[in-house]
Amino acid sequence: NKVRNRAEIDWEELEADLIGADLGAKLTMTIVDELQDLGRKISADDVVETAKKHIAAILPEDLADLQPREDGLPHVILMVGVNGTGKTTSTAKLAQSLKKQGHSVVVAAADTFRAAAVEQLEVWADRVQIPVVKGAPNADPSSVCYKAHQQAIATGAQFLILDTAGRLHTRHNLMAELEKIERTIGKQDPSAPHTKMIVVDATTGGNALQQAREFNKAIALDSLVVTKLDGSGKGGIIVSIYQELQIAPRYIGMGEEAHQFKRFKKQEFVEEIM
Amino acid sequence: MFNSLSDSLENAFKNLRGDGKISEKNISDALREVRLALLEADVDFTVAKKFIANVKEQALGEKVLKSVKPSEQIVKIFHDELTTLLGGDNEPLDLTPPARIMMVGLNGAGKTTTSAKLAARLKKEGRRPLLVACDLYRPAAIDQLATLAKQIDVPVYTPDPSETDLVKVAKDALKWADGQNGTLMIFDTAGRQEIDEKLIGELKELHQFLSPKETLLVADAATGQQAVSVASHFDEAVGITGIVLTKLDGDARGGAALSMRTITGKPIKYAGEGEKIEDFTEFHPERMAGRILDM
Ligand SMILES: Nc1nc2c(ncn2[C@@H]2O[C@H](COP(=O)(O)OP(=O)(O)OP(=O)(O)O)[C@@H](O)[C@H]2O)c(=O)[nH]1
Ligand SMILES: Nc1nc2c(ncn2[C@@H]2O[C@H](COP(=O)(O)OP(=O)(O)OP(=O)(O)O)[C@@H](O)[C@H]2O)c(=O)[nH]1
Ligand SMILES: [K+]
Ligand SMILES: [Mg+2]
Ligand SMILES: [Mg+2]
Numbered sequence: 163n164k165v166r167n168r169a170e171i172d173w174e175e176l177e178a179d180l181i182g183a184d185l186g187a188k189l190t191m192t193i194v195d196e197l198q199d200l201g202r203k204i205s206a207d208d209v210v211e212t213a214k215k216h217i218a219a220i221l222p223e224d225l226a227d228l229q230p231r232e233d234g235l236p237h238v239i240l241m242v243g244v245n246g247t248g249k250t251t252s253t254a255k256l257a258q259s260l261k262k263q264g265h266s267v268v269v270a271a272a273d274t275f276r277a278a279a280v281e282q283l284e285v286w287a288d289r290v291q292i293p294v295v296k297g298a299p300n301a302d303p304s305s306v307c308y309k310a311h312q313q314a315i316a317t318g319a320q321f322l323i324l325d326t327a328g329r330l331h332t333r334h335n336l337m338a339e340l341e342k343i344e345r346t347i348g349k350q351d352p353s354a355p356h357t358k359m360i361v362v363d364a365t366t367g368g369n370a371l372q373q374a375r376e377f378n379k380a381i382a383l384d385s386l387v388v389t390k391l392d393g394s395g396k397g398g399i400i401v402s403i404y405q406e407l408q409i410a411p412r413y414i415g416m417g418e419e420a421h422q423f424k425r426f427k428k429q430e431f432v433e434e435i436m
Numbered sequence: 437m438f439n440s441l442s443d444s445l446e447n448a449f450k451n452l453r454g455d456g457k458i459s460e461k462n463i464s465d466a467l468r469e470v471r472l473a474l475l476e477a478d479v480d481f482t483v484a485k486k487f488i489a490n491v492k493e494q495a496l497g498e499k500v501l502k503s504v505k506p507s508e509q510i511v512k513i514f515h516d517e518l519t520t521l522l523g524g525d526n527e528p529l530d531l532t533p534p535a536r537i538m539m540v541g542l543n544g545a546g547k548t549t550t551s552a553k554l555a556a557r558l559k560k561e562g563r564r565p566l567l568v569a570c571d572l573y574r575p576a577a578i579d580q581l582a583t584l585a586k587q588i589d590v591p592v593y594t595p596d597p598s599e600t601d602l603v604k605v606a607k608d609a610l611k612w613a614d615g616q617n618g619t620l621m622i623f624d625t626a627g628r629q630e631i632d633e634k635l636i637g638e639l640k641e642l643h644q645f646l647s648p649k650e651t652l653l654v655a656d657a658a659t660g661q662q663a664v665s666v667a668s669h670f671d672e673a674v675g676i677t678g679i680v681l682t683k684l685d686g687d688a689r690g691g692a693a694l695s696m697r698t699i700t701g702k703p704i705k706y707a708g709e710g711e712k713i714e715d716f717t718e719f720h721p722e723r724m725a726g727r728i729l730d731m
Contacts, residue, residue: 182661184661246656365662365666366656368477390543393630394666418543
């Protein structure tokens with residue numbers, strides 16, 4: 163670890179390390195300011211401890227596993243995010259994880275836009291042995307979600323995961339499409355969707371916060387998945403996302419295979435990032 | 437979080453106006469603002485530092501300090517330098533036969549989409565591109581490229597999805613290409629993390645076999661501080677010849693462009709500006725500079 167091995171503190175380099183973990187300029191400044199205010203010689207441990215303390219203070223306690231509904235209707239999970247972050251892969255991984263816990267799961271191929279998006283989810287569904295509901299090519303994604311919801315209710319499935327198309331948060335018409343999906347899902351169960359999860363790529367820099375802000379404006383998110391943590395990205399942006407928007411990190415993705423997925427653990431994250 | 441760079445600089449320099457005296461403090465405040473703007477735009481820390489050091493002398497020249505609005509002058513100098521740096525030596529693709537273009541990059545960066553976009557563009561220019569699906573990992577990756585190829589009416593080589601030997605796929609594709617009426621080949625590869633040694637090793641093997649004239653790193657404009665690691669690892673492994681920046685239709689500031697350009701010295705060739713085939717243009721260094729500096 164770079165910070166630990168350093169004999170003397172170079173403030174600019176310290177800033178670089180913290181920013182390098184995508185903690186963002188604001189949190190970085192807070193940490194640096196606090197260290198400078200200590201008014202004594204700073205050790206590497208001071209840095210690590212101060213940063214950990216701040217991150218731990220910001221992030222919420224670990225969330226429990228997602229639970230089936232008590233009313234017998236499916237727990238509907240809506241997966242959203244910008245293009246290519248890992249929504250489809252995470253949908254399949256989450257489906258498998260819930261299935262392994264003994265729950266019945268259905269997934270919906272609501273990306274009717276991207277080339278072979280439906281086929282991609284179908285291959286996954288086949289791999290993890292989960293039923294998938296799809297619509298006609300270029301069908302309205304809301305109608306696919308409605309149909310999947312209907313089927314999930316009819317078959318008594320405990321979970322329904324909706325895999326939506328990637329969309330940039332700057333596209334208002336596509337954000338409106340998500341709002342429509344949300345309304346449509348509310349028709350057969352006013353309390354649905356129950357979990358609204360944004361999927362963020364750990365390699366993304368500060369823009370991830372902007373993504374979360376805009377998706378949150380459209381559909382009030384509650385959960386976050388950080389993917390590609392098997393890469394060099396540390397995912398520090400989730401700290402700013404929680405701090406500003408209270409969207410709680412719930413799962414992490416650490417590879418392209420179905421089992422490379424687990425619940426977010428604050429303690430592990432804090433240790434990993436410093 | 438922060439004001440725009442121009443606002444911040446305005447602040448840093450506002451004391452100058454009254455009595456016209458330049459203090460060390462004002463200058464270092466101004467440069468700090470530039471540095472923060474670059475960091476906020478996700479430019480790598482050392483890249484930002486080096487860039488500022490290189491432009492500093494110029495930015496602090498007589499002309500600037502004596503000008504009516506030194507802050508604007510400083511921003512202009514940084515903007516111009518950034519434009520020059522981002523745009524330098526961007527030559528057309530080397531399409532002398534056997535023209536082979538290999539697309540590489542992180543998972544989900546936009547390689548498959550960009551392969552099709554590039555094919556469509558070259559076709560429009562009167563060439564006869566062929567597409568080759570070399571992603572044997574991602575579910576339905578082959579389908580995805582085949583669907584796009586059909587949309588743009590470009591021949592595509594699709595291996596059997598159960599195939600696992602990448603070099604064999606490439607060999608078969610070259611054989612297939614002999615019977616096609618094509619003048620150049622675009623190879624779409626699987627996404628991989630730059631620190632995944634096994635997958636990078638596999639990419640190297642394919643690269644060695646193909647010895648493509650062009651190896652393009654496809655990178656998401658919203659890439660953060662990992663841009664340097666990504667670009668340098670791919671460059672070391674397969675010697676990239678250029679960069680394609682995707683998803684510029686979003687609002688990411690795109691500092692990764694500066695980081696990757698500086699670290700590899702390789703030009704940014706094209707920009708992806710949307711999901712559709714036609715959302716693909718030449719890279720515009722000046723627009724990018726403005727975006728990074730937030731002006
Ligand atoms: N290394 C790694 N790759 C991942 C991870 N999660 C997803 N991927 C890969 O990232 C790429 C994009 O994943 P998808 O699941 O298709 O992403 P998406 O968000 O559904 O993409 P769009 O629907 O096109 O917006 C694929 O190559 C996946 O295999 C992860 O945790 N680690
Ligand atoms: N908005 C926008 N989306 C893009 C652009 N380029 C690609 N995409 C989208 O980004 C997502 C990923 O694109 P792909 O072409 O599948 O990326 P890839 O690098 O081939 O992904 P893997 O093969 O899984 O590594 C898809 O949803 C594309 O439609 C772009 O310039 N703008
Ligand atoms: K990591
Ligand atoms: Mg998808
Ligand atoms: Mg691909």
